[in-house]
Amino acid sequence: MYPSSIRQSKMLERLRLQQFCNITELAEVFSVSDETVRRDVRQLAEMHLVRKVHGGVATLHETMESPFQKRMAEQREEKQQIAEICSELIPDGTTLMLDSGTTTSYVARSLAKHKDLTVITNSTDIAGILLPPSGNHVYMPGGEVRQDDGAIFGQSAVEYIRQFNVDWAIISVGGIDNQLNLTDYYPLESELSRAVIEQAQEVIVVADRSKFGRVGLAKICKMEVIDILITNPPIPSEISRELHSMDVRLITQSSQVG
Amino acid sequence: MYPSSIRQSKMLERLRLQQFCNITELAEVFSVSDETVRRDVRQLAEMHLVRKVHGGVATLHETMESPFQKRMAEQREEKQQIAEICSELIPDGTTLMLDSGTTTSYVARSLAKHKDLTVITNSTDIAGILLPPSGNHVYMPGGEVRQDDGAIFGQSAVEYIRQFNVDWAIISVGGIDNQLNLTDYYPLESELSRAVIEQAQEVIVVADRSKFGRVGLAKICKMEVIDILITNPPIPSEISRELHSMDVRLITQSSQVG
DNA sequence: CACAATTCCACAAAAATATGCAAAAATATT
DNA sequence: AATATTTTTGCATATTTTTGTGGAATTGTG
Structure with a gap:
């Protein structure tokens, strides 16, 4: 797709140099009204050539969240x-593995109050959360991040994971199909999750309801x-x-009062 | 001055270099009210891009006290x-190793603007800084954190480090004695630094003046x-x-103008 | 527990954007 | 070349989004 007018091409060119420009400035430069510029910008945005922000235009690829x-x-x-709920099940001073995932990242945040944990994880995010002066020990495998x-x-x-034996494994999943099989989106992830499961006494799966039916x-x-879902x-x-x-224990509510 | 989303990305950029900033300072920098900054910060915090603390904003990777x-x-x-100064020496798209240390952590923050780096480091802090959507590749050894x-x-x-060959090694030191030997406080650290040095074409030591005379x-x-100090x-x-x-090149000042 | 600093909240003002419509310009048709 | 048709543009107005302000609530500190 290409810009549909000379003016639009010039706008793009301009935006390649600055990464942001407001509407009024463009209107002055091309001596047209603000409205016209907005219409151009809207078209360029629809073609995914620029990002429209309140107050002007910006280039793509600048602030995209991962x-x-x-x-x-x-x-x-x-x-x-x-x-x-998960963190309430885990006592202080125990050993556990967490695989990488959004839900386990939240579990790590809840576990931050715990003391003297020994944690093995493949997520630098989780490691960073559970590390601070809490008396925890954190172990990580190496490789490309x-x-x-x-x-x-x-x-x-x-292989690194397999060196350890722990009391608890906490894993997140990509989806749970209708036969209640646990799945991930990438083989790399499922392989690692499987390793984590095999090294633990008690296995907890954390998965919000939206995961059911996804494969x-x-x-x-x-x-x-x-053991526990x-x-x-x-x-x-x-x-x-x-x-x-x-024989899977299902937990959907905190046992805590209040 | 800028629309909120542009302002927000500029805030992020700023926070990558400083690891903390208070609300009033940001409000002055962007010439908006404190409340507006708070709203921006709240949104960034909801996206998990920054950490909100009483009195200001902090990056996510700063969580260690100690x-x-x-x-x-x-x-x-x-x-x-x-x-x-160090980051100005490093071109985009190159390969480098950084060992763990306070000064190298600052180097990583300065390098955050670079693109397409391949980074090998034993510091989770540095990995976390150089990882965000920058097109970088980051490799880490495994072990106890x-x-x-x-x-x-x-x-x-x-052993992990020795697998790689890189263009640049950037290392920090505990002290530089009077015979100009480089030293660290723990053998574990010096061993790793030595490995890093041996795998690189060009070796840069970053050390503030207070390191001289310390052993x-x-x-x-x-x-x-x-090669370069x-x-x-x-x-x-x-x-x-x-x-x-x-034959060691000594650099104490930026070559940049302004 | 009080004091100061900081943050949250609700509402109004301001800025920016979208929309409908008519004028102007460009293009096509005879 | 004259006219009809389509497209583009500008303006007035309605709507949405963002911002600032003044309390109320919360948090940190001694």
């Missing part, structure tokens, strides 16, 4: 609630393998029954 | 200046091995002469 940050914002309330979410994957990460490319494992209500009673028959 | 935090505050101005400064040391970290327990290497003036002329005879 997909991870977007996902952190989605279902924030629900995730925070789930995280809070994924730009999107600051997580580390791959064979060596999986990711990469299968992690069957629901049977899990934390999610938010309401949960259809047939799912609830099925979970019970699989 | 001795490290204290050392970050010491000679802040000097370290920032040195960091700025040291509580004090979020750094990873040990044999496996050294750490663990020797890193002789000054001869270094960046520090702050004034430097006694006999040291300057000695460096020259060792």
Whole structure:
């Protein structure tokens, strides 16, 4: 797609040098009214050549939030609630693994009040949250740090994880299909999650309700393998029954008063 | 002056260099009211791009208190200046290693504006700074994350580092003794620094003036091995002469104009 | 517990944007 | 070349978004 007029091309050219310009200035430069500039800008924005902001135009690619940050914002309330419930289950002084994910990142934030934890995680975000002077020990695998979410994957990460045995595993999932299989969107992620699950006594899955019915490319494992599923209500009673028959404890509400 | 979203990205940019800023200062800088800044900050905090604290805004990656935090505050101005000079030497698109340290953490903050870097570091702090959508690649060794400064040391970290060859090594030191030997306070640190030095074409040491005459327990290497030393003036002329005879380039001032 | 600083909240003012419509310009048609 | 048709532009007005202000509530400090 190309700009439909000479003026629009000149606007683009101008924006390549400055990364922002307000409407009035452009109107003066091209000696047309503000309205006309707005109409041009609207078209350019529809063609995804510029970003329209209140007060003017900006180039693309300047302030885009990463997909991870977007996902952190989605279902924030629900995730925070789930995280809070999860952290109440975890006693001080225990050992645990957390895989990378938006929900587990919220769990880490809830766990920040805990003391003397030994934490193994592949997420630099989680490591950063649980590190500060809390008496915690934090262990991480090495490798390339994924730009999107600051997580580390791959064979060596999986091998690193396997060195440890912990009391708790807390994992997030990309989706839970109708047969209650746990899935992720990338094989790298599911592989790592599986490793985490195998090294722990007690396995907790944190997943907000929107995950039900979604199916990711990469299968992690069957629901049977899990000990506790934390999610938010309401949960259809047939799912609830099925979970019970699989010996999976379903938690949707804090046991705390208040 | 600027629409809110542009202002917000400028705030972010500013916060990458300082790790904290109070509301009033931002309000003055952007010539808007305190309340407007608060609204911006609230939005940024909801997007998890900054941390809101009573009295102002802080970056996410600053979460450590502790001795490290204290050392970050010491000679802040000097370290920032040195960091700025250092980042001017580094072109976009290059490969580099940074070891953990307060001065290198400032270098990372200055490097945040660079694009397409390939960075290998043992500091989660530095990884977190250089990761955000910048087109950079970041690699880290695995291991226990040291509580004090979020750094990873040990044999496996050294081995990990040795896998790579890079254009630049940027290292910080604990002290520079009177024979101009570079030293650190812990053998773990010096071992890792040595590995970093050996894998790079060009080695830069960043050390503020207060490091001269201090001696750490663990020797890193002789000054001869270094290519560039960046520090702050004034430097006694006999040291300057000695460096020259060792073929070490001494830089104490930005080459930039203005 | 009080004092000061900071933040939150609600409402009004200001700035920016969208919309409908008529005039002007450009283009097409005969 | 004259006229009809389409497109672009500008203006007045309605709507939306952003901003500043003055209290009320909250937080940090001694």
